[in-house]
Amino acid sequence: MATNACVxxxxxxEPRSIGWSxxxxxxxxxxxxxxxxxxxxxxxxxxxxAAGLTALFMTALFFMMMRTxxxxxxxxxxxxxxxLLFPVGFIYNIVLARGTMGIPMEEMIAGRTPFCFIxxxxxxxxxxxxxxxxxxxxxxxxxxxIAAMVGLWLxxxxxxxxxxxxxxxxxxxxxxGVAAIPARPRIRKIDPRWRYGPWAVLLAMVLLxxxxxxxxxxxxxxxxxxxxxxVAARNTIGLVQNGIFILLFAGLVIALPFLxxxxxxxxxxxxxxxxxxxxxxxxxxxxKIDKERCxxxxxxxxxxxxxxxxxxxxxxxxVLMSCMKCGACVDACPRQAVVWHIKGTEVAWKPERARLxxxxxxxxxxxxxxxxxxxxxxxxxxHFIL
Amino acid sequence: MKLRxxxxxxxxxxxxxxxxxxxxxxxxxxxxxxxxxxxxxDEVYSGGPKVRAVQKGxxxxxxxxxxxxHFLQSEKPFVELDWTPVSALPQHVSDMVDIDGNGQPDVRxxxxxPSDPKAPMxxxxxxxxxxxxxxxxxxxxxxxxxxxxxxxTILVRVPLANP
Numbered sequence: 001m002a003t004n005a006c007v008x009x010x011x012x013x014e015p016r017s018i019g020w021s022x023x024x025x026x027x028x029x030x031x032x033x034x035x036x037x038x039x040x041x042x043x044x045x046x047x048x049x050a051a052g053l054t055a056l057f058m059t060a061l062f063f064m065m066m067r068t069x070x071x072x073x074x075x076x077x078x079x080x081x082x083x084l085l086f087p088v089g090f091i092y093n094i095v096l097a098r099g100t101m102g103i104p105m106e107e108m109i110a111g112r113t114p115f116c117f118i119x120x121x122x123x124x125x126x127x128x129x130x131x132x133x134x135x136x137x138x139x140x141x142x143x144x145x146i147a148a149m150v151g152l153w154l155x156x157x158x159x160x161x162x163x164x165x166x167x168x169x170x171x172x173x174x175x176x177g178v179a180a181i182p183a184r185p186r187i188r189k190i191d192p193r194w195r196y197g198p199w200a201v202l203l204a205m206v207l208l209x210x211x212x213x214x215x216x217x218x219x220x221x222x223x224x225x226x227x228x229x230x231v232a233a234r235n236t237i238g239l240v241q242n243g244i245f246i247l248l249f250a251g252l253v254i255a256l257p258f259l260x261x262x263x264x265x266x267x268x269x270x271x272x273x274x275x276x277x278x279x280x281x282x283x284x285x286x287x288k289i290d291k292e293r294c295x296x297x298x299x300x301x302x303x304x305x306x307x308x309x310x311x312x313x314x315x316x317x318x319v320l321m322s323c324m325k326c327g328a329c330v331d332a333c334p335r336q337a338v339v340w341h342i343k344g345t346e347v348a349w350k351p352e353r354a355r356l357x358x359x360x361x362x363x364x365x366x367x368x369x370x371x372x373x374x375x376x377x378x379x380x381x382x383h384f385i386l
Numbered sequence: 387m388k389l390r391x392x393x394x395x396x397x398x399x400x401x402x403x404x405x406x407x408x409x410x411x412x413x414x415x416x417x418x419x420x421x422x423x424x425x426x427x428d429e430v431y432s433g434g435p436k437v438r439a440v441q442k443g444x445x446x447x448x449x450x451x452x453x454x455x456h457f458l459q460s461e462k463p464f465v466e467l468d469w470t471p472v473s474a475l476p477q478h479v480s481d482m483v484d485i486d487g488n489g490q491p492d493v494r495x496x497x498x499x500p501s502d503p504k505a506p507m508x509x510x511x512x513x514x515x516x517x518x519x520x521x522x523x524x525x526x527x528x529x530x531x532x533x534x535x536x537x538x539t540i541l542v543r544v545p546l547a548n549p
Binding site: 031035105106108109110111126127130131132133134135136137138139140146147148150151152154155156158159211212213214234283284285342343344345346349354357358360361362364365368 | 390391392393394395397398399401402404405406408409412413414415416417418419420421424425426427428429430431432433455456457458459460526529532534535536537541
């Protein structure tokens with residue numbers, strides 16, 4: 001998959017003027033202030049400073065997206081910050097509440113296990129067949145309740161489709177950060193059949209969750225238990241489970257992203273990512289390839305962090321349904337043949353307008369959800385510093 | 387302009403609107419709709435609904451409906467008994483409990499109540515009815531066989547004998 005350096009590079013569009021970029025950023029500034037300083041929002045010195053810093057950070061990144069016309073590298077700053085700061089705030093809060101990252105049985109019986117979005121696809125079949133949620137949490141619409149996360153997921157999925165994995169997932173930023181460290185990948189050749197990995201894991205976990213009546217992925221395979229919380233090891237099985245979490249985290253979230261410069265957990269393993277791909281079909285925003293401009297150089301295929309482009313898909317002018325809308329391929333294309341697109345319109349017809357509309361929607365929910373997590377992480381750090 | 391682009395831009399505008407409405411309307415709307423669904427958390431975790439309470443002086447014992455795990459679930463059938471409030475319990479509890487409400491005691495449950503809420507607990511259950519299994523010096527083995535302190539309640543889960 002070597003890059004063809006002979007493809008003539010078209011001149012990049014001139015950066016937007018500072019004034020015009022500021023004007024386009026103004027709605028996001030107002031939105032940030034609304035999200036972080038609404039009545040009943042941040043209280044306490046550390047929280048207010050954290051809210052201010054986060055609002056400034058998110059607004060500055062959006063400004064740079066407007067100014068430079070580039071999406072991926074600025075979004076990556078947000079996403080990596082989200083991935084790194086989520087564990088900081090989360091672990092601090094649960095250790096404060098219960099003294100350990102391990103969930104004791106008492107907390108599960110009391111329904112106080114915080115619910116994350118990853119088990120959502122695993123709950124559907126048992127719920128549909130028996131009206132039972134196989135998760136030791138609470139349904140009520142409290143901060144960590146199942147209803148709260150399901151409500152948020154539904155709303156954000158309407159907006160983002162699988163863009164969730166680039167603008168809302170609070171785990172993916174860790175591997176994206178690790179993948180950004182090396183200048184070049186050590187492993188370049190990746191068998192495209194690995195793309196089916198997440199679907200296989202999804203199918204296996206859905207069936208296992210139905211058969212065993214437990215969130216099988218959370219119990220056995222989630223690499224991010226290593227940086228959030230896990231079932232407290234009471235016996236050998238518990239120790240094996242925690243060993244698996246650590247090994248998967250070390251392999252899929254640290255080692256392989258470093259070696260491949262890909263988001264390997266998302267690309268090869270994450271069942272939620274596969275599930276979320278389905279919702280790309282209903283999302284109005286997508287990435288397309290202008291076949292008239294494209295001289296298949298495979299730069300887009302090489303930079304895609306998620307193996308969402310293949311020779312065949314490029315020939316068809318499309319990305320695969322696993323596209324996370326991160327913008328890496330759009331930014332990297334030397335001929336601006338990879339474009340943001342609104343379904344129903346002609347390809348490459350005002351792609352910047354499509355990008356703007358997508359970014360306003362995506363950044364608005366990123367500020368609301370990811371921004372609040374970043375602010376919580378910063379507040380936790382400030383708590384130790386100030 | 388053709389119809390498809392008009393529909394595309396309309397949907398794109400609606401998506402931007404949906405993003406703006408998410409924190410104020412959509413998120414709460416979906417969460418409330420989900421809460422209203424006739425769903426419940428698996429009884430292996432929640433212990434099932436309470437069916438009766440037996441008053442024992444200053445404290446009471448709540449008796450839950452027996453829980454029968456699903457298909458391949460690794461837990462055994464059990465019944466949960468709750469002693470509450472913990473503050474009213476003596477240092478050592480030894481109660482005969484009529485679980486099925488037929489006037490005859492079914493199990494004798496004995497445990498110590500430590501003053502430290504985080505101290506590990508152990509329970510002995512002597513079955514007086516063959517429907518229930520004995521437990522000797524059991525802590526938190528599994529969801530169907532344990533003693534645990536949850537807030538102001540001490541709960542004991544007694545496994546049912548195989549039918």
